[in-house]
Every structure is written in C-alpha cells, then in structure tokens.
Amino acid sequence: MAFSLNVNGTKHSVDVDGDTPLLWVLRDVLGLTGTKFGCGMALCGACTVHIEGAPTRSCVTPVDSVGASAITTIEAIGETPAGAAVQKAWLEREVVQCGYCQSGQIMSAAALIASNKQPSDSDIDDAMSGNICRCGTYVRIRDAIKLAARSNG
Numbered sequence: 001m002a003f004s005l006n007v008n009g010t011k012h013s014v015d016v017d018g019d020t021p022l023l024w025v026l027r028d029v030l031g032l033t034g035t036k037f038g039c040g041m042a043l044c045g046a047c048t049v050h051i052e053g054a055p056t057r058s059c060v061t062p063v064d065s066v067g068a069s070a071i072t073t074i075e076a077i078g079e080t081p082a083g084a085a086v087q088k089a090w091l092e093r094e095v096v097q098c099g100y101c102q103s104g105q106i107m108s109a110a111a112l113i114a115s116n117k118q119p120s121d122s123d124i125d126d127a128m129s130g131n132i133c134r135c136g137t138y139v140r141i142r143d144a145i146k147l148a149a150r151s152n153g
Helices: 022-029 081-092 102-115 121-128 138-152
Strands: 002-007 010-015 048-051 054-057 070-072
Touching: 002 022, 048 102, 054 102, 081 102, 081 138, 102 121, 102 138, 121 138
Parallel strands: 002 070
Antiparallel strands: 002 010, 048 054, 048 070
C-alpha cells in the first residue's frame, strides 16, 4: 500500500504494509539509520522520533497511523533550536559512551526542552524515564539537559 510521509520536511512516498513499524520504514525504506532498534516493544527509547513534536516510539508505531503528520528524526533534530541546544550540550558534557541509545535520548531531551524552558529534576526524570542507557550516563544526560535548557531559553 502506498503512503505519503513528511519526514524531516521532505515528502516521501513509500509502498509498505500499513502495519509496518515506522522504524523500519525510516531505516530500511528511506535509509535514515540514525534511529535505532533497541527492544521492539517501546521500552528502551532507542527508536524515539518526533511526530508533530511529540516523542514517539517508532518501533511500535504503524506507518498507517502517521498520516500527514510531520516526522522528525535524529538526522534533522539539530535544525530546531531545542535540538541544536541539546546536541551542543551533549558534546560539551561528553554524554556519549557507546552511543547506541543516544539518538533516542537526544530526541526525548529535545522534546522536553522545546516544551519546557526550565525543566526541574522531576520534569527531566518524567521525560527521560522511557529511555534506557546501557552505559549508565544518566548523570551526564541530566547535566546536559540542564545546560541545553539554559542555552535554549
């Protein structure tokens, strides 16, 4: 079945089954491999993308549920003020170790910063609770989010 998707500001036509997870359309059909497969059950957050600015687990989001919504992936998040601030803070605070979860972490953090210019520790915990870091860089992630919020405000 043919679907028209708006990904990172570009229209794409894809011919896939409607129940195909958005993750696989992004990675396998469109070649946008920055979004990672982690658990396949929306538990780890590695597959997080934005749909209309909201962090969404693409591994469990069927492509037929997206419609004409704007999809933003890690490849384009740096073009947004919040995304650019988060990416800069991630580098400044040296958050990344193995890096596998980081695209999802950055996507969740950017959504938080875009909607909350001064997140409290509780706000950060709530927004990031679905993102697992296998390397345990949570202290640096929190610090980078606070830095990004200060520089984005």
